[in-house]
Amino acid sequence: xxxxxxxxxxxxxxxxxxxxxxxxxxxxxxxxxxxxxxxxxxxxxxxxxxxxxxxxxxxxxxxxxxxxxxxxxxxxxxxxxxxxxxxxxxxxxxxxxxxxxxxxxxxxxxxxxxxxxxxxxxxxxxxxxxxxxxxxxxxxxxxxxxxxxxxxxxxxxxxxxxxxxxxxxxxxxxxxxxxxxxxxxxxxxxxxxxxxxxxxxxxxxxxxxxxxxxxxxxxxxxxxxxxxxxxxxxxxxxxxxxxxxxxxxxxxxxxxxxxxxxxxxxxxxxxxxxxxxxxxxxxxxxxxxxxxxxxxxxxxxxxxxxxxxxxxxxxxxxxxxxxxxxxxxxxxxxxxxxxxxxxxxxxxxxxxxxxxxxxxxxxxxxxxxxxxxxxxxxxxxxxxxxxxxxxxxxxxxxxxxxxxxxxxxxxxxxxxxxxxxxxxxxxxxxxxxxxxxxxxxxxxxxxxxxxxxxxxxxxxxxxxxxxxxxxxxxxxxxxxxxxxxxxxxxxxxxxxxxxxxxxxxxxxxxxxxxxxxxxxxxxxxxxxxxxxxxx
Amino acid sequence: xxxxxxxxxxxxxxxxxxxxxxxxxxxxxxxxxxxxxxxxxxxxxxxxxxxxxxxxxxxxxxxxxxxxxxxxxxxxxxxxxxxxxxxxxxxxxxxxxxxxxxxxxxxxxxxxxxxxxxxxxxxxxxxxxxxxxxxxxxxxxxxxxxxxxxxxxxxxxxxxxxxxxxxxxxxxxxxxxxxxxxxxxxxxxxxxxxxxxxxxxxxxxxxxxxxxxxxxxxxxxxxxxxxxxxxxxxxxxxxxxxxxxxxxxxxxxxxxxxxxx
Ligand SMILES: Nc1ncnc2c1ncn2[C@@H]1O[C@H](COP(=O)(O)OP(=O)(O)OP(=O)(O)O)[C@@H](O)[C@H]1O
Ligand SMILES: [Mg+2]
Numbered sequence: 093x094x095x096x097x098x099x100x101x102x103x104x105x106x107x108x109x110x111x112x113x114x115x116x117x118x119x120x121x122x123x124x125x126x127x128x129x130x131x132x133x134x135x136x137x138x139x140x141x142x143x144x145x146x147x148x149x150x151x152x153x154x155x156x157x158x159x160x161x162x163x164x165x166x167x168x169x170x171x172x173x174x175x176x177x178x179x180x181x182x183x184x185x186x187x188x189x190x191x192x193x194x195x196x197x198x199x200x201x202x203x204x205x206x207x208x209x210x211x212x213x214x215x216x217x218x219x220x221x222x223x224x225x226x227x228x229x230x231x232x233x234x235x236x237x238x239x240x241x242x243x244x245x246x247x248x249x250x251x252x253x254x255x256x257x258x259x260x261x262x263x264x265x266x267x268x269x270x271x272x273x274x275x276x277x278x279x280x281x282x283x284x285x286x287x288x289x290x291x292x293x294x295x296x297x298x299x300x301x302x303x304x305x306x307x308x309x310x311x312x313x314x315x316x317x318x319x320x321x322x323x324x325x326x327x328x329x330x331x332x333x334x335x336x337x338x339x340x341x342x343x344x345x346x347x348x349x350x351x352x353x354x355x356x357x358x359x360x361x362x363x364x365x366x367x368x369x370x371x372x373x374x375x376x377x378x379x380x381x382x383x384x385x386x387x388x389x390x391x392x393x394x395x396x397x398x399x400x401x402x403x404x405x406x407x408x409x410x411x412x413x414x415x416x417x418x419x420x421x422x423x424x425x426x427x428x429x430x431x432x433x434x435x436x437x438x439x440x441x442x443x444x445x446x447x448x449x450x451x452x453x454x455x456x457x458x459x460x461x462x463x464x465x466x467x468x469x470x471x472x473x474x475x476x477x478x479x480x481x482x483x484x485x486x487x488x489x490x491x492x493x494x495x496x497x498x499x500x501x502x503x504x505x506x507x508x509x510x511x512x513x514x515x516x517x518x519x520x521x522x523x524x525x526x527x528x529x530x531x532x533x534x535x536x537x538x539x540x541x542x543x544x545x546x547x548x549x550x551x552x553x554x555x556x557x558x559x560x561x562x563x564x565x566x567x568x569x570x571x572x573x574x575x576x577x578x579x580x581x582x583x584x585x586x587x588x589x590x591x592x593x594x595x596x597x598x599x600x601x602x603x604x605x606x607x608x609x610x611x612x613x614x615x616x617x618x619x620x621x622x623x624x625x626x627x
Numbered sequence: 628x629x630x631x632x633x634x635x636x637x638x639x640x641x642x643x644x645x646x647x648x649x650x651x652x653x654x655x656x657x658x659x660x661x662x663x664x665x666x667x668x669x670x671x672x673x674x675x676x677x678x679x680x681x682x683x684x685x686x687x688x689x690x691x692x693x694x695x696x697x698x699x700x701x702x703x704x705x706x707x708x709x710x711x712x713x714x715x716x717x718x719x720x721x722x723x724x725x726x727x728x729x730x731x732x733x734x735x736x737x738x739x740x741x742x743x744x745x746x747x748x749x750x751x752x753x754x755x756x757x758x759x760x761x762x763x764x765x766x767x768x769x770x771x772x773x774x775x776x777x778x779x780x781x782x783x784x785x786x787x788x789x790x791x792x793x794x795x796x797x798x799x800x801x802x803x804x805x806x807x808x809x810x811x812x813x814x815x816x817x818x819x820x821x822x823x824x825x826x827x828x829x830x831x832x833x834x835x836x837x838x839x840x841x842x843x844x845x846x847x848x849x850x851x852x853x854x855x856x857x858x859x860x861x862x863x864x865x866x867x868x869x870x871x872x873x874x875x876x877x878x879x880x881x882x883x884x885x886x887x888x
Contacts, residue, residue: 224703230846231676232703260708261700 097256097270098169099278104252106221106238115225115272118265120236124222128152131215132290133159135208136335136344138298143204146286148172149182149212159183161197167286168218168239169255174200184209185341207396209341214295215244216286225256225269233265234258241289249292253281302347304328308518310469310611315365315460317468318358321515323451325351325358330444336385337432342392345431349389352382357511361475367459374458377447388431390551391424397548404576405569412569416555472516473611479509480604487592496546499588503539510536524607531600535591538584545581549574628741629873630734632749632766634759636782641772641805643670644839644849646750648862649770649869651848654707656866658745661699661708663737665762666752669712675702676846677711685718689732692739704851708744716752723757733761755789763795768869772805772833775817783821801872803829803865829872831865834858 106120114120131149134140140147146162157179160172176194183189185208186201201210219240224232235257242250254273258266274280290297304324308317329351335344356378359371366374395417402413434440450457463471483505490498510532517525552574556567594600609615633646643666650662664671669679680698687694699708723729737747751762763769771786773779783802790797802825808814822828833839836858838849845852849859 229676229678232701259701259703261698 096280097258097266098281099254099273100281100283101238101252101254101278102250104254104278105240106223106236106254114276115236115269118225118227118233118269120223121226122221123224123235124220126218126220126222128155128218128220129215130218132213132286133210134213135205136211136340137208137300137302138213139204139206139208140201141297145173145200145204147201147210149178159189159194159197161200164284164286167284182210182212206343207341208343211340214290214293216249216289216293217242217244225265227265232259233262234269236269239285241285243289243293249289251285251289251292253285254278300328300331302328302350303514305518308468308516310467310519312468313465314362314468314471315464318362318365319451319458321358322355323448325355326444326448326451330448333435337435339428342396345385345389345392349382349385352378354511354514356382357508358515361479361508361512361515362463362471364461364463366461366464368461370458371461377443381443384434385431388424388427390547391420391427393544394420394548394551395424401573405572409565409569409572412565412567413573415566416570419559468516469519469611470613472512472519473608474613476509476512476516477604477608477612479505479512480601483509484596484601487596490588490592496585499539499585500543500546502588502592503536503543506532506536506539519611520607524603528600528603528607531595535588535595538587538591542581542584542588545577545584549577549581552577628738628744628747629768630737630747630749630766631768631770631869632751632762633770633772634749634751634762634766635771635773636753636755636786637774637779638753640774640779641833641839642753643674643750644842645770645772645805645833645862645865646748647671647674647842648848648850648859649866650707650746650748651704651850652863652866653746653748654704655850656870657706659706659743660746660748661710661740661744662702662748662750663710664712664750665716665758666750667712667714667716668752671750672709672711674842674846674848675709675711677702677709679712679714681714685713685715685722688713688715688719689723689726689736692736695736696740703847716758719758720756723761729757730760730764733758734765737765755786760793763790763793763799767799768873769800770829770865770869771800771802773802773821774806775804775814775821777813777817780817780821783825787825798827801827801829801869804832806835807832808835829865829868831861831868833861833865 106114129151131151133147133149141164144164146164146167148160148162150158150160156177159174159176159178161174162172163170166173174197176189176191176197178191178194186198186205189195189198189201219238219242221238223236223238225234225236227233237255237257238252239255240250240252242248256266256269256273287297304321306317306320306324308320329348332344332348332351335341336348356375359374359378363371398413398417401416402410405413483502486498486502486505490502510529513525513529513532517529552570556570556574559566631649633642633649635642646662650660654660662671662675664679672679677700682694682698695710698713699710701707702709723732726732740747749762749766751759771783773783786800787797789795790800802821804818807818818832834857836856838853838856839858842849842852849856850862853859854863
């Protein structure tokens with residue numbers, strides 16, 4: 093918006109008030125009156141909004157429905173960057189924007205939405221009055237617009253502004269008009285109209301974050317910091333329950349599980365902060381909850397691979413791949429209703445509420461351990477340093493003869509290090525942290541693919557065993573898939589040595605040593621990483 | 628950027644009426660359009676309710692792009708701007724006569740606006756002057772309203788003659804019949820004659836109509852006030868035909884390949 097030409101006009105309506113003398117000697121002539129009905133579409137995590145864009149479904153009567161993509165800063169004062177006419181069933185995923193006109197939009201949505209579904213987050217309406225500001229020759233010297241946003245009902249979340257739009261060559265008149273509006277007592281407005289309307293309507297853009305960020309300082313006692321984390325993570329999990337039950341997209345389950353996994357790992361990565369029995373209880377509880385959705389997640393992942401699998405087998409076997417996926421789709425349906433029932437059950441609800449209550453974490457609820465009161469920086473530095481060193485040791489042993497098992501172990505340790513960096517990253521210099529994460533991520537991606545490929549093979553083998561009596565195209569297709577996957581897996585495996593070498597390079601060791609230096613009480617631990625290299 | 632002039636040696640034939648309606652049609656068609664009122668009388672400025680500017684001096688008009696740009700004003704319609712008339716334009720010829728490359732000045736000036744506009748429409752004063760020679764050089768199309776009378780027939784031959792002498796591209800000269808009255812026998816005869824003699828005549832004909840005269844009262848293009856009136860439809864048709872011609876699809880040109888000009 094043009095800041096010095098937009099005014100807040102919440103209590104005025106040009107249509108009703110005596111607008112006659114507002115701009116004397118100029119007069120106003122109504123040129124256009126528009127009323128639009130919109131639905132704000134975005135993913136659960138507002139990914140389009142966070143890209144600086146707004147996706148709207150224009151459902152104004154008599155205007156032909158359409159999708160409109162706006163740059164956030166242009167909203168109302170400019171024009172949408174994309175308009176795609178659309179009638180019929182609304183699209184839920186980026187890949188459904190298949191119309192020719194929609195290909196540009198599809199590309200943009202693919203980038204922001206990924207696997208996420210578009211949800212109808214908020215319906216709102218926009219009233220626009222456009223007046224020509226006329227001089228004594230009845231020539232327009234500017235446009236005055238009144239823009240009103242409100243929710244479904246006329247008085248919900250009402251936001252109104254006046255906006256002067258200049259006409260070229262009438263700068264002097266524009267200045268006069270600005271002054272007149274100013275003098276009439278309208279305050280200048282430089283806010284974001286839609287955002288304010290949303291907040292008024294209790295819709296908070298981008299409030300959901302799958303990775304909670306909490307503020308920590310070096311001196312905070314570690315037990316308290318960990319509890320804060322666990323509470324945020326558990327509420328992230330719970331925010332996803334409804335989306336899993338409604339099966340909106342598979343990212344709800346994913347985020348639900350990742351949060352639980354983060355909780356489990358923080359418990360085991362930061363030991364001795366609760367009492368021994370309580371720690372054991374926490375681990376057991378969270379493991380049990382997590383397990384309930386393993387199968388559903390596995391099925392989600394397979395179904396995602398559908399296209400890839402198809403590309404892996406020769407066309408003659410594609411019928412077999414179809415059968416495979418039909419069968420998996422059925423399995424998923426069955427599994428989803430099981431998970432749904434479980435999430436809706438009173439037993440589950442009570443159990444989770446109880447956990448949440450325990451995590452409020454007074455000394456009485458979870459007990460204390462010997463490290464409870466240690467400053468978080470000290471504990472974090474020690475754990476990161478130890479983990480880095482441990483990975484170094486494991487990785488150094490890996491050569492072409494090492495078993496896959498050991499590669500998997502390496503993957504698990506890397507994951508733990510990643511969590512540590514995530515949890516405690518806020519304590520370290522941003523630059524070093526980012527560097528550390530990016531090197532680690534490269535190794536992890538490699539190991540992750542390696543692991544995915546072996547998990548997929550195993551499950552296909554299991555599938556073969558379960559469906560032994562079925563016709564040969566299916567088994568041939570699955571057999572073909574397994575061998576293709578195993579080839580890919582060998583290739584991934586070959587890259588591990590190289591990526592590990594980067595991770596455990598003298599440069600990276602130096603980086604970690606510097607990072608943890610301030611927090612280490614026993615400096616020997618930090619150095620042992622460099623000793624590992626000579627061994 | 629394309630430049631279209633509405634020009635005629637004769638006065639009062641409908642140049643201004645054509646210029647403003649063509650400019651409006653083009654802007655509605657999506658082109659960023661500038662109409663330049665080159666006539667010190669300021670008729671098209673009047674129709675757009677813009678007062679003639681007093682600041683611009685004849686000598687700076689051709690030399691100072693920034694001064695010119697500062698005088699451009701937005702019309703009441705999207706994508707359509709206007710450079711209003713200026714009394715100083717009366718001194719154009721005297722001014723131009725003293726300049727080097729005096730016939731190419733306007734072309735240079737207008738092309739300096741090419742990143743702002745897709746089309747410039749020139750509303751020209753009558754007569755042949757150094758300014759009009761500038762106009763001929765600058766314009767991709769010179770649209771000439773011709774009232775179908777024997778007198779107009781003569782002035783049009785004069786114009787053709789001038790083009791020939793001055794070695795100008797006669798292809799860009801596009802006459803059309805203006806203020807046509809079907810009831811008048813002379814109008815019909817002259818039309819037939821002239822079409823036979825000059826193959827590039829535009830097909831569109833603008834009828835004589837009080838609606839056009841009324842523009843003086845409404846001070847808006849006819850296409851705004853009465854878009855479905857016969858004269859308005861004729862202007863729209865004229866715009867379409869010009870567009871086609873500039874894309875090189877011209878029936879006249881196809882037929883008149885061996886046209887002896
Ligand atoms: N098709 C028409 N039917 C009736 N009247 C017309 C038509 N076209 C123009 N007129 C009227 O004729 C007069 C002259 O028209 P216009 O100003 O457009 O011509 P011009 O060639 O620009 O004149 P000038 O040489 O004075 O600039 C105006 O009063 C106008 O309203
Ligand atoms: Mg004129």
